[in-house]
Amino acid sequence: MAEIEVKSDIAGTVWKIMVAPGAEVAEDDTLVILESMKMEIPVSSPEDGTVKSIALAEGDAVVEGQLVLVLEV
């Protein structure tokens, strides 16, 4: 099992967290929704895997490159 750090590729605010630790996700599934550039922009899963831990809470500000969650693949 490898671990992958999923990072935000944009700056914004965490609007909704869609998954919990332990959740199984598929590639391109929405993990977290950010509010940025006046839009709701999802952070999607880069590949199939299981959510190990979540690094953010709803309402947090995030910068580009910030850790969103850790995925086990």
Next chain:
Amino acid sequence: MAFDDLLDDHARRKQTALAMGGEEKLAKRRDQGNLNARERLDVLLDRGSFFESGLFAKGIRPEARHKTPADGKIAGYGRVDGREVAVVSNDFTVVGATSSAINGKKIRHMREVASERGLPLIFLGESAGARMPDRMGAAGRAMLGQDAAEYLRDRKTPWVSALLGDCYGSSTWYACLSDFVVMRKGATLAVASTRVTSVAINQSVEAEDLGGWRLHTGSTGLVDMAVDTDEEALEAVRTFLGYLPSHRGEAPPRVEARPPEDGAADRILDILPDVRNAVYDVRDIVRCVVDADSLFELKARFGKSVVTGLARIDGRSVGILANNPKFKGGAIDVDAMRKAVSFLVLCDSYNIPVVFMVDQPGFLIGIDGEKRWAPGRIMNWMNAISLVTTPKISVIMRKSYGQAYLNMGGGRNSDEVLSWPTADLGFVDPVLGVHMLHKLKREDDPERFDSLVAELKQDSTAYSLAELYETHAVIDPRETRDALTRLLEVHAREGVVGEHKLANWPTSY
């Protein structure tokens, strides 16, 4: 019978050559679940169609001749779905399929026949790089560069690479010159092996970090697609070639039209959000427009705010270049710019009409983009789009802001511009526009702010664009497939090919 001895000898020699690098090495591959170089040809090519060229070729050094059947690179002609191709399959069990004087001649012959007779060329990559000691010293140098067109990429015919193991040297170079590259997960693509690299930089290097599928599908964009098995990779090669002509002098093959499933047109209206701040995955809309199951996405993990894919409409091959709001809100970043240009090169080189599906808030601006040549790449894209001579049709679905309006086929950059009534044309988002133009924030004077926003929106509709004849038709989104079908009948006339002005463009951006 006459010639018995000669024919027995022939059969024996053939058997020895077909035994490749020996049972021990072949068994090891089987245990790992990987096909060998000849099994790959069996999977790739139509049954019984392979004609081998150079089975009896061997390494040039006398002491290596006994262990270099076919000199490690199996070459020949075969058919894919009934169409002729030339192919080179690297046999890693034979001295790592290293590059040598003789197998270089085999590659050259395949390349020349492919270009001259109009056949796609397929490389099945798995090679260790230059053969030692052949390439050592001045004599080794003198072996190189004897073919001035060795790395010339003029796109007379499609080239495809499958990366099916450790790929260094020729497998890497030809992948980087190819129009489509598929990689089996676990394979690597790099300039030099982990061992050579570790020695050179004096630190240990992991193969996956040096040239694994995540790196090349996500960060470099050098690989179009990653799959789990050899079989899937070879299937992807066949599928890709199905959208392309055998050479640039002919139109792509036309197949029977397969309309999307019932209700697809209506579903567009469910997928498209009715509020401007919500996003969606544009691939869901593309699938409602193109022939059923025909979207073949390229570089899906790279520059995701743009989707590039081959597809069919009414049985004709088309290239879909779409903005994807699901990633970065559709804002076009540097990777997406590189991806778009490489796709335009593909479409222009092989007579594939381009369909732009537009919903973008502009280029992603910021320091990172500027550092990575964003302005230069935006103009590179404009230069490319200006040189495309295959039909270009754009569909403005929602937003098309800023300079990117032109990059996505706005104005005379497309032959035809269609707009949906949901189109929103302007330089920036109206809310930002009012802020910039009038230096007004909503909290200062909400009533005036809202009326200015409404005013700016009014001027940005599809109908405003239609009055100026900058969009040729405003259509119900549900009519998109029919409109594109009809316009392709007008613009993609049978037997007409483009001028391929992008055929000599670079292969990496």
